[in-house]
Amino acid sequence: MSTLPATAIVREVGLRDGLQSIQTILPTAQKIEWIQQAYAAGQREIEVGSFVPPKLMPQLADTWDVLAFAKTLPGLTASVLIPNLKGAERALEGDADLMVLPLSASHAHSLANLRKTPDEVVQELARIRAARDASGKKTLIEGGVGTAFGCTLQGEVKVDEVLRLMQALLDAGADRVSLADTVGYADPHSVSVLVEKALRIAGNKLCCGHFHDTRGLALANAYATLSLGIQRFDASLAGIGGCPHAPGASGNAATEDLAFMLEASGVKTGIDIPKLLALRQQVAGWLTGEQTNGTLWRAGLPKNFKGALHG
Amino acid sequence: MSTLPATAIVREVGLRDGLQSIQTILPTAQKIEWIQQAYAAGQREIEVGSFVPPKLMPQLADTWDVLAFAKTLPGLTASVLIPNLKGAERALEGDADLMVLPLSASHAHSLANLRKTPDEVVQELARIRAARDASGKKTLIEGGVGTAFGCTLQGEVKVDEVLRLMQALLDAGADRVSLADTVGYADPHSVSVLVEKALRIAGNKLCCGHFHDTRGLALANAYATLSLGIQRFDASLAGIGGCPHAPGASGNAATEDLAFMLEASGVKTGIDIPKLLALRQQVAGWLTGEQTNGTLWRAGLPKNFKGALHG
Numbered sequence: 001m002s003t004l005p006a007t008a009i010v011r012e013v014g015l016r017d018g019l020q021s022i023q024t025i026l027p028t029a030q031k032i033e034w035i036q037q038a039y040a041a042g043q044r045e046i047e048v049g050s051f052v053p054p055k056l057m058p059q060l061a062d063t064w065d066v067l068a069f070a071k072t073l074p075g076l077t078a079s080v081l082i083p084n085l086k087g088a089e090r091a092l093e094g095d096a097d098l099m100v101l102p103l104s105a106s107h108a109h110s111l112a113n114l115r116k117t118p119d120e121v122v123q124e125l126a127r128i129r130a131a132r133d134a135s136g137k138k139t140l141i142e143g144g145v146g147t148a149f150g151c152t153l154q155g156e157v158k159v160d161e162v163l164r165l166m167q168a169l170l171d172a173g174a175d176r177v178s179l180a181d182t183v184g185y186a187d188p189h190s191v192s193v194l195v196e197k198a199l200r201i202a203g204n205k206l207c208c209g210h211f212h213d214t215r216g217l218a219l220a221n222a223y224a225t226l227s228l229g230i231q232r233f234d235a236s237l238a239g240i241g242g243c244p245h246a247p248g249a250s251g252n253a254a255t256e257d258l259a260f261m262l263e264a265s266g267v268k269t270g271i272d273i274p275k276l277l278a279l280r281q282q283v284a285g286w287l288t289g290e291q292t293n294g295t296l297w298r299a300g301l302p303k304n305f306k307g308a309l310h311g
Numbered sequence: 312m313s314t315l316p317a318t319a320i321v322r323e324v325g326l327r328d329g330l331q332s333i334q335t336i337l338p339t340a341q342k343i344e345w346i347q348q349a350y351a352a353g354q355r356e357i358e359v360g361s362f363v364p365p366k367l368m369p370q371l372a373d374t375w376d377v378l379a380f381a382k383t384l385p386g387l388t389a390s391v392l393i394p395n396l397k398g399a400e401r402a403l404e405g406d407a408d409l410m411v412l413p414l415s416a417s418h419a420h421s422l423a424n425l426r427k428t429p430d431e432v433v434q435e436l437a438r439i440r441a442a443r444d445a446s447g448k449k450t451l452i453e454g455g456v457g458t459a460f461g462c463t464l465q466g467e468v469k470v471d472e473v474l475r476l477m478q479a480l481l482d483a484g485a486d487r488v489s490l491a492d493t494v495g496y497a498d499p500h501s502v503s504v505l506v507e508k509a510l511r512i513a514g515n516k517l518c519c520g521h522f523h524d525t526r527g528l529a530l531a532n533a534y535a536t537l538s539l540g541i542q543r544f545d546a547s548l549a550g551i552g553g554c555p556h557a558p559g560a561s562g563n564a565a566t567e568d569l570a571f572m573l574e575a576s577g578v579k580t581g582i583d584i585p586k587l588l589a590l591r592q593q594v595a596g597w598l599t600g601e602q603t604n605g606t607l608w609r610a611g612l613p614k615n616f617k618g619a620l621h622g
Contacts, residue, residue, distance in 0.1 A: 150613055150614065150615040151615075155613075155615040157615075184610065184613075185614075187571075187572055187575035188531075188534045188572070189575070189576030189578075190575070190576070213606065214606065214610045215568065215606050215607050215610050215613070216530055216565070216571075216606035216607065217530060217575075219528060219530070220499075220530045220531040220533075220534045223499045223534065223535065224534065249610040250606055257527040260498075260526060261498055261499070261527075264498035265498045265499060265500030265501070266500055267500075294527065295524065295526050295560065296526050296527065298560045299525045302461055302466075302496040302526070303463060303465075303466040304461040304462075304466040304496060
């Protein structure tokens, strides 16, 4: 039996990965309310949006304003997704604590989504690093290796290619890297195999696991990753997000279910789960007509739950 | 990283644990069709019903006939749940391959559900063992230790009490024992802790893990159990079953999702997943109005799936 880390961070990505995948455009005021309540429930890392062209993703067009609000909350790590140098410049200008550059290890997926090869994304990261260093800002750069467990377009994605690109991102100046099962193909065994190898390359610069629940394995995959010592996981409140390739399929790991799994397993998250469930209800109310996921909200906490109730 | 077993068995309990928890009474012909198709999809262990008084559980009143059919399929292990010696006598008479006697490690749950203390159930198992031995039948006896991770009535269930009762069942003559998270309270860490201790008591007589997906952790819990070498899991097609204490909550681990997790992780189950998904659709059609669960049926198999496609 592996020893689990004492603590772990659930990074909220519902405001970015969740909202970008659904039809509803949440008003800025509600995004701010969401961030405020997530903060009050103990969450300390939130991906607030993405600096992509508003025409491409109107749901996230207010990222600048949302980031500005998030920056007012003491101790909150406010991150943004950036598709390129231009997005990075906005993130630097807005003093984001962290900017995440996604790289798709699947060549086919990379071309389809970013119109760049994976190696061109690595080159973009080098330019972003230069811009960050020149700016004097403290914004961290995370290289997120996506489609790391397979791809809906090309099918298999080779482990060696994922590792090569992870190394290339680090060489190009990424402060840290993460692994994402963008399309929900991962299983806990594949996760264990890849994470173990990635740790040999990246060590403690491998900072996060990002799992989609498309086939019900997000939590099992997170647990396999946790068992290898990784202490940060992306998750989306109410598991919003879905999968464009699988109508009706679940989105990200649900924040509340992941936090429950961690706390029940004795891993401290700082999250007050009842408060988080109250927020879930509020956000689900804003997203009427959209599919929400997750299970804890129906069943409630077990009577013998010993996890933290107060962040 | 732990080494996984090469093979594992997904024991279908949808015909018992699933159907007993929902309103719809499935006609015998449909149960037989279900068993036939599950067998055709490669399933080789099916819990076909329960020898409880028909008045208490009309959904399972045809267990005798369903068992008789299951016995006609070569190589199928047909099991039944039995609440007591009387049920065991029916199981012996019907030549069940296995009879499972549930014991609730929660004193409160045991009294509420079986009107016996856990130790009285141990005594019943001794009587059942004597009856089996006197009958000359080969029917195996499994002692299923339920509410092993907590209880909706009494809350905490102590690990030491679970282990004491498991030892008592073995001492009383159980051929093997299993652990059940009857109410969906388990988390993968608690599972790892308990299974590791239980293995020290029962060794390879610890034969099965039974997890409910009430809080989304059935698959993570199964994986934690698998990682410790356990090679059999109960599951219910379409995750039917629910939880009487949590309206809308998921039932057992979904057979198709569990089989997918195992096969994707390189653990052979002998199950043809596309055939199983076709059966899921058929059974879900019979159960219109009932809640079904699981995720694989929406998303389908990944394009890079390498598991067995033919049982």
